[in-house]
Amino acid sequence: MATSSSSTGVDKLKNKLRALVVDDNRMIRLYMVSLLKKANVEAEVAEDGKAAVNCFLQGKTYDIILMDKDMPQMDGVQATRILREMGVKTKIVGVTSHSTEEEKREFLEAGLDDFFVKPLTSPQLIELLKDVGNK
Amino acid sequence: MEYSSLQRQVAYMKKRLFDQGYLDEQFYQLEELQDEANPNFVEEVVTLFFRDSSRLMANIEQALEKCPQDFHRLDSFMHQLKGSTSSIGALRVKNECTQFREYCDEGNLDGCQRSFQKVKREHAVLKQKLKAYFQLLRQIGPTERATPPGG
Numbered sequence: 001m002a003t004s005s006s007s008t009g010v011d012k013l014k015n016k017l018r019a020l021v022v023d024d025n026r027m028i029r030l031y032m033v034s035l036l037k038k039a040n041v042e043a044e045v046a047e048d049g050k051a052a053v054n055c056f057l058q059g060k061t062y063d064i065i066l067m068d069k070d071m072p073q074m075d076g077v078q079a080t081r082i083l084r085e086m087g088v089k090t091k092i093v094g095v096t097s098h099s100t101e102e103e104k105r106e107f108l109e110a111g112l113d114d115f116f117v118k119p120l121t122s123p124q125l126i127e128l129l130k131d132v133g134n135k
Numbered sequence: 136m137e138y139s140s141l142q143r144q145v146a147y148m149k150k151r152l153f154d155q156g157y158l159d160e161q162f163y164q165l166e167e168l169q170d171e172a173n174p175n176f177v178e179e180v181v182t183l184f185f186r187d188s189s190r191l192m193a194n195i196e197q198a199l200e201k202c203p204q205d206f207h208r209l210d211s212f213m214h215q216l217k218g219s220t221s222s223i224g225a226l227r228v229k230n231e232c233t234q235f236r237e238y239c240d241e242g243n244l245d246g247c248q249r250s251f252q253k254v255k256r257e258h259a260v261l262k263q264k265l266k267a268y269f270q271l272l273r274q275i276g277p278t279e280r281a282t283p284p285g286g
Contacts, residue, residue, distance in 0.1 A: 025222070028218055
């Protein structure tokens, strides 16, 4: 990601929120990253739950995680559970296509802070970020 | 004079795409992300969609020809396709993807095959329509803004 040597640039980067978009679908990742960029949020991507967990194992930190549910290797439910077991306190928002109530409950019980149906809209994202920005 | 006529044509074309159910509100979300820094964002995303989705559909076609069918694999491919279609607001294609997945759940091969033909048809029609739309849009330049129906 871009950095700046000027104090103004570094200060601006310090205040910028960082998001992790976890989704196995390239189109969805592209859309979400663009949505976040528009909201002045720095975004990284992970192709599945395992890659997301690895980000945290590498010591990376984020202000918000947008987590898809159905992914290969490791799904969003398992990834969320593992991240919470690791002590990750970051806001995790499930963003998934239509799920049954039981699937939604399972996902929430894994440790989600919130849940939205794909695709996330700009107003929904702004609401989510308000909470994160206020922490 | 000619410019405003082109603008009207573009607006009419877009309205038709929505009125006929080819696109839904998500397309407006894409347009909202287009700006001076990314003046061709929507067309780029749509181009990427058709490239990705064509590959997925080739995989589905191959999987449908296998015997015995792996409905789980078919459903997985279609789940991917549906996710992509929803990201650009390709409503008709998305609806056919949903139907296909229902047939997968039932283990209904015949249903899957019929449904997949519809997916291909809607995909091809949308591709043609959006190609024409973007060709016209390029003629008027990056001034067209998102306007949801009804205001």
